[in-house]
Amino acid sequence: MAKKKIINKKSMAFLEKYLNNPAPTGYEWNGQKIWMDYLKPYVDEFITDSYGTAVGVINPKAKYKVVIEGHADEISWYVNYITDNGLLYVIRNGGSDHQIAPSKWVNIHTKKGIVKGVFGWPAIHTRNRAKEEPPKMDNIFIDVGCSTKKEVEELGVHVGCVITYPDEFHVLNKDKFVCRAIDNRAGGFMIAEVARLLHENKVKLPFGLYVTNSVQEEIGLRGAEMITETIQPDVAIVTDVCHDTTTPMINKKTQGETKMGDGPVISYAPAVQNKLRERIIDTAEKNKIPFQRMASSRSTGTDTDAFAYSNGGVPSALISLPLRYMHTTVETVHKNDVENVIRLIYETLLTIKEGETFSYFE
8 A cells, every 4th residue: 555645534524523422431332333334334244242342344254354453442430429518429430540630521421411520629729738639539529510419319410420521632733633532442443444445445355354343441351352252363453552651750661662653563462473463563664664662561451462362362463553641631642653553454454364373383
């Protein structure tokens, strides 16, 4: 594929709509419907499961199956306790960051619709500056403008209601995409773009391609665990985000060095099958796609682990998108990296032959 602009006006409109839609862990279905609607012209059929994972399939009758995968969910909160004077305390749904919560607007999802609230915080004038209390899970709270528990409940808010941030998509300095939930709705976007390009370029793959948007990654790779048993793939290429470690307060000696704008990040880890990873690296070098390397101790912490250790072992690899400010409402990625991840997955698929095992013993 020639090095040309990949993201067009239609795909940008899809990306913005898809990112702005709330799809917290366990409640991904509306986002999945947006994703499937965009993907529909480029696949032959869909597979869905009872928890909301969606898979667009190209060549469904083929026996040899290749997965390209991202995850659809975003971090959020649950209402955990309502005080007598109408304030809400929360627990995490995924890896929500308590330190960024104070002064943020929130959307509380109820059967009556969205209820607005704010994470309150005592004014600087009232705090003991010699003994500052940082935001913690037991002291952050949401104010919905009520003065009693009964008033809160009349709004439709109850224990178990899920809470998301309303922050929406922006472009920073022409080529940086900023939004909550880029982790990892960017992955769903990128694999959908791969399917679009295969369709537009009339590529006939010698295998079945399973474009997989898994749920519940943020609480333990659960959607991937379920769908890999359904698909039973022969190969899996997973895409997720990783940290841009060049911003302040990050120790490169422990976190490594990966930088937004310097290309996709290819992982080294026990779950990453070495021959498949080297195929991806060879593809990047051959096609002059910039890339970076990252090492992960023990596990990758991504859906790669779920695919790799399923079905007796599935050759799996991870291509990551470098991202700043993970699990905040201003997650930031570079447009060039997004396009290069798409290009790298696309070009790697063109190298895979039907029946390849990536065995070390052949």
